[in-house]
Amino acid sequence: MRGGSFSAAICGTLVVSAAAIAQPAVQPRMGQPLAGLTPAQLDRFQQGGTAFGRIFSAAEGLGPIFNQQACASCHNNPVGGSGSISVTRFGYFDEKAGGFDPMDYLGGSLLQSQAISTECAETVPPWANVVTTRITTSTLGAGLIEAIPDAAILANESPGPGVSGRAHMTAAFEDPPNSPLRVGRFGWKAQVATVLTFSADAALNEMGITNRFLTAENDPNGFDPPSLAECDSVPDPEDGPDAEGFHFIDRVTDFQRFLAAPPQTPRFGMTGETLFNTIGCNACHVASYTTADDPALEDAIRNKVIRPYSDFLLHDMGLLGDGIAQGDADVREIRTPPLWGVRARDPLLHDGRVAGNTFAARMNAAIAAHNVFGSEAAPAAQAYSALLPAEKNLVISFLDSLGRAEFDMNGDGFHDAADYVLFASCFSTGGPYTPDDPCAIGDLDQDGDVDAVDAAAFATVLPGGSNDCNGNGTADLLDVVNQTSRDCNANAVPDECDPESSDVGLFVAVVLGQNTNPVHRCMMDFNGDGLNDGDDIAPFVAQLMGP
Structure with a gap:
């Protein structure tokens, strides 16, 4: 632990070099x-990232009906x-006639x-009595989620009373016929088990790109095939192999499987997470899993501890449900969304009803929305409501850590000079810092000290x-x-690398007292005695002359 002023952080109290320090891995x-x-x-x-951003045209198979022209248009x-x-x-929906009809x-x-043509446009039938929206789900860390063993998710199932999550068992497109069903984990209804299935389904249903798994176009409002052919003349399947033998759905699957999980900073120890667990949020938002130790998996995915904060199960959300039945998921059931990366999400909830405002305001509104009739999450939402304001702030701070990059000191999503200034201040103050302290964002190894x-x-x-502008072998x-x-x-x-430090006119003005700017006075104090005088001339000239 160190003490001292901001200038001490700039000048330093500990000589370090990049080669001499064992660094924890930055997320x-x-x-x-x-x-x-x-x-x-x-x-x-x-x-795969290039394919994910590819904008399809009608000549390439887009449509005849679609929602967007590229994966990245939604997942952005x-x-x-x-x-x-x-x-x-x-x-x-007609309860007497058998429940929900997806039409x-x-x-x-x-x-x-x-649609690629107005003649092929699709509309909501006027007699549909359930109409709702769904926002785009994240695919960050999708390969890691896919690698969670089915048994680990099934272990979270509970018959109740209270929280009674259940797995959505579903088929994967890539599995042979009559294969055992898998545990669904993607989509608002946990209706998809694998990333490749997710990619193939979205290719057809969001962009109208037929592929080796889904070879027939969607009929706009049930058009018969002759009418459909007039809307889209590109032969099916429209997704063929590229020069290396990869299909579009394979490329975007690679991208999603190899996307890193959102970071969590600090990684552990926040008081807000303890409160989050105490009020019962962790009954559904299960913190951690270990991916399968399967030799068929890539080393970057195999046997990794991850913290998605989801049980990936379906839960009865009562009036918060979306009214849509899908697969084996009922109209009131919603999959627990992973919370990792939640700090970057706007809007929130399955239908996007919570949007805008500050992160804290969005989270408070989203939590409150869980407190509705029939919702399994209502008791946890009520327990949150009963917390003291300071305790709520701690919970929100924990949620804000889910997706925050290390060293993003001001939380704007970038690493820049503003973060450096805040980091230097934490460095000079020394600590000790708890995980709840803002300086903990710069304490990578979480030893309580922002240090070398x-x-x-x-x-x-x-x-x-990491530049070495003065060529001394140190960043x-x-x-x-x-x-x-x-x-x-x-x-x-x-x-010594700043052009101003070699400005003769600026040096003279500072020494003569004509320039009193504190930054310039500091920069021109070449002998470090706190004065700007004749004793600075020799080191100034030496810098001008160079090595």
Whole structure:
């Protein structure tokens, strides 16, 4: 632990070098690939990302009816994550006649809101008495979720009373006929078990791209095949192999499987998580799993501890349900959404009813929405409501950690000079810092101190932080947290590399007292005695002359 002023953080109290420090691994940011991918796997991720952003045209098979032209149009916060675009679901509910009718013979239950021709447009039938929206779910960490053993999810099942989640058993497109059903884990109804199935389903139902699993086009409101052929003349299946033998659905599957899980910062120990568990939220939002130790899995996915905060089960949400039955999921049932990455989601809930405002306001509104008639989550929502304001703030701070990158000190989603200034302040103050302290965002190894180990890791993610502008073999950021360099203007660049430090006119103005700017006075105090006088001339000239 250290004490001292901000300037002490700039000048430093501990000499460190990047090579001498054992650094904990910095978590990938949202939208980045998994750590530990091989070069070949990373290439597949990158090619998959290109496919994920591909904008289809009608000539390439788009339509005849569709919702968007690219995967990234919906999964855009960040690419591969959740989004603000919603789709419409419809159907007809008649309890006496057998319950919910998805009206698939009229294009239901998913409405494709766009068409390549007005003659092929789809509309919600006027007698549909259930019409609702669903927002885009995230695919971040999808390969890790897919690798959770079925048994681990089934172990969360409970018959009640109270919370009574159940798995949605469903078929995977890639499995041979008559294969055992798998545990669904993707989609608002947990209706999808694998990433490849998710990709093939979305290719057809969101973009109208037929593929090797789904070879027939969707009929707009039940058009007969001759009319359908007039709307889309591209031969089916429209998704064929590329030059390397990969189909579009294979490419986007690679991208989603190799997307890293959202980071969690701090990684553990927040008081808000303890409160989250105490009030019962963890009955559905189960924190952690270990992926399968399966030799068929990539090393970056195999046998990894992950923290998605979901049981991936269906729960009766009462009046919060969406009124749509899908597969074996009833009209009131919704899958527990993983909370990792929730800090970046806007809107919230399955229908996007909670949107805008601050993160805290959105979370408070989303939690309150769980407190409705028939909802299994109502007791937990009521327990949250009964917390003291300070306790609620702690819970919200914990939720805000789910998706926050390490060293994003100001929480804006970027690593920049503003984060450096806050990091330097935490470095100078020393600690000890608890996981609830704002400085814990910069305490990578969570030892209670923002120190040289953390600075070395910060240098790897701060743009320019690993540069060595003065050629001394040490990263610039490390130079300015030890006594080898100063950084008077707090831009994470050693002053000797700053053009202003070699400005003769500026130096003269400072020494003569004509320039009293504190940053310039600091920068021109070359001998570090706190004065700007003739004793600074020799070191100034030496810097001008260079080595």
